[in-house]
Amino acid sequence: xxxxxxxxxxxxxxxxxxxxxxxxxxxxxxxxxxxxxxxxxxxxxxxxxxxxxxxxxxxxxxxxxxxxxxxxxxxxxxxxxxxxxxxxxxxxxxxxxxxxxxxxxxxxxxxxxxxxxxxxxxxxxxxxxxxxxxxxxxxx
Amino acid sequence: xxxxxxxxxxxxxxxxxxxxxxxxxxxxxxxxxxxxxxxxxxxxxxxxxxxxxxxxxxxxxxxxxxxxxxxxxxxxxxxxxxxxxxxxxxxxxxxxxxxxxxxxxxxxxxxxxxxxxxxxxxxxxxxxxxxxxxxxxxxxxxxxxxxxxxxxxxxxxxxxxxxxxxxxxxxxxxxxxxxxxxxxxxxxxxxxxxxxxxxxxxxxxxxxxxxxxxxxxxxxxxxxxxxxxxxxxxxxxxxxxxxxxxxxxxxxxxxxxxxxxxxxxxxxxxxxxxxxxxxxxxxxxxxxxxxxxxxxxxxxxxxxxxxxxxxx
Numbered sequence: 126x127x128x129x130x131x132x133x134x135x136x137x138x139x140x141x142x143x144x145x146x147x148x149x150x151x152x153x154x155x156x157x158x159x160x161x162x163x164x165x166x167x168x169x170x171x172x173x174x175x176x177x178x179x180x181x182x183x184x185x186x187x188x189x190x191x192x193x194x195x196x197x198x199x200x201x202x203x204x205x206x207x208x209x210x211x212x213x214x215x216x217x218x219x220x221x222x223x224x225x226x227x228x229x230x231x232x233x234x235x236x237x238x239x240x241x242x243x244x245x246x247x248x249x250x251x252x253x254x255x256x257x258x259x260x261x262x263x264x265x
Numbered sequence: 266x267x268x269x270x271x272x273x274x275x276x277x278x279x280x281x282x283x284x285x286x287x288x289x290x291x292x293x294x295x296x297x298x299x300x301x302x303x304x305x306x307x308x309x310x311x312x313x314x315x316x317x318x319x320x321x322x323x324x325x326x327x328x329x330x331x332x333x334x335x336x337x338x339x340x341x342x343x344x345x346x347x348x349x350x351x352x353x354x355x356x357x358x359x360x361x362x363x364x365x366x367x368x369x370x371x372x373x374x375x376x377x378x379x380x381x382x383x384x385x386x387x388x389x390x391x392x393x394x395x396x397x398x399x400x401x402x403x404x405x406x407x408x409x410x411x412x413x414x415x416x417x418x419x420x421x422x423x424x425x426x427x428x429x430x431x432x433x434x435x436x437x438x439x440x441x442x443x444x445x446x447x448x449x450x451x452x453x454x455x456x457x458x459x460x461x462x463x464x465x466x467x468x469x470x471x472x473x474x475x476x477x478x479x480x481x482x483x484x485x486x487x488x489x490x491x492x493x494x495x496x497x498x499x500x501x502x503x504x505x506x507x508x509x510x511x512x513x514x515x516x517x518x519x520x521x522x523x524x525x526x527x528x529x530x531x532x533x534x535x536x537x538x539x540x541x542x543x544x545x546x547x548x549x550x551x552x553x554x555x556x557x558x559x560x561x562x563x564x565x566x567x568x569x570x571x572x573x574x575x576x577x
Binding site: 229231232233234236237238239240256257258259260 | 373394
């Protein structure tokens with residue numbers, strides 16, 4: 126059995142769909158940090174069968190806003206002094222910049238070099254976003 | 266201070282519309298008072314798509330305010346052809362002009378340009394998305410002739426499916442509330458459900474009725490807004506020919522209409538309004554085009570002077 130030490134202070138990202146961990150790892154820029162980080166893949170899970178996990182030690186400051194978009198089932202646990210201080214799901218972000226590609230071929234963001242895609246959440250129940258430029262809808 | 270742009274027809278609140286139309290009224294009644302108001306100011310018109318009427322209307326508006334205009338003859342064959350981004354073109358031209366008017370074939374282009382422009386930018390049409398100064402023109406025309414923008418029976422006739430002009434007008438009127446919309450079109454060209462539902466959500470007391478018969482609907486309208494039915498929207502020519510004449514407004518049909526009804530059209534008109542309707546005092550489409558220039562004068566003044574109408 127693979128063992129990763131429990132962390133005294135840090136963040137645990139759990140319930141990541143197996144295979145999605147590396148993408149989230151990269152998206153959070155964790156390759157370039159100086160604090161200890163562990164990406165654990167294909168962990169056995171009673172709920173999910175297999176899952177990925179990321180353990181981040183020595184920091185509680187990470188911008189996780191976009192995680193809800195990348196992995197809707199993710200849970201985030203904050204640990205301080207060896208104790209769980211907070212456990213939360215990440216809701217879909219209201220505004221997403223640069224992550225969703227507009228599928229409308231007539232949209233300026235698909236054409237313009239300076240165009241960064243911007244989508245805003247229009248319906249949380251259906252996970253539907255709308256392009257802030259052309260109005261094209263995208264379902265996550 | 267953040268630069269003010271005019272990108273979408275719903276960017277202005279109903280009270281801002283009222284204020285703008287009050288200014289347009291004053292310009293319309295005393296144009297000489299405003300003839301020098303933009304002296305020393307330069308407007309750049311940047312049209313990535315051909316548009317004779319909209320461009321001329323803007324340029325005439327600026328000239329009648331005493332301003333100067335810079336026209337980019339064909340941006341497609343100049344800077345854009347060399348690979349320059351829209352953001353760079355806008356920032357360069359903003360160094361030469363106090364105001365930019367832009368038409369672009371891409372949806373959302375005006376919003377992106379507005380984000381980069383340090384001077385006010387007006388959307389002169391961005392693909393199928395918006396043509397907000399046409400909406401200003403239409404609302405100002407209705408207000409000028411009927412004296413109100415609420416509690417109207419508005420018949421919209423023709424191609425309601427693809428016409429962005431109609432979509433914007435319905436939304437802008439629906440937001441004000443208490444309107445009765447009569448949507449007159451063949452089944453193939455009915456108003457899209459998304460436009461109908463978004464309009465219905467904007468205001469209170471509105472009703473929407475869909476019909477295929479112009480003759481019957483005509484009798485109840487305060488405003489009849491006619492649009493062109495384009496041949497290329499139909500799968501086969503027989504369908505087009507069969508329907509085309511159903512939606513032609515004639516002097517005979519006008520006899521059924523209310524005496525105070527107005528007939529509007531965004532122009533160019535092709536066959537959908539017969540020439541013999543033009544002499545009917547209720548046919549206001551050429552005056553509508555002129556009022557479009559007047560309301561663009563008001564918009565230019567408002568954006569350049571921050572709404573401070575000292576002469577008004």
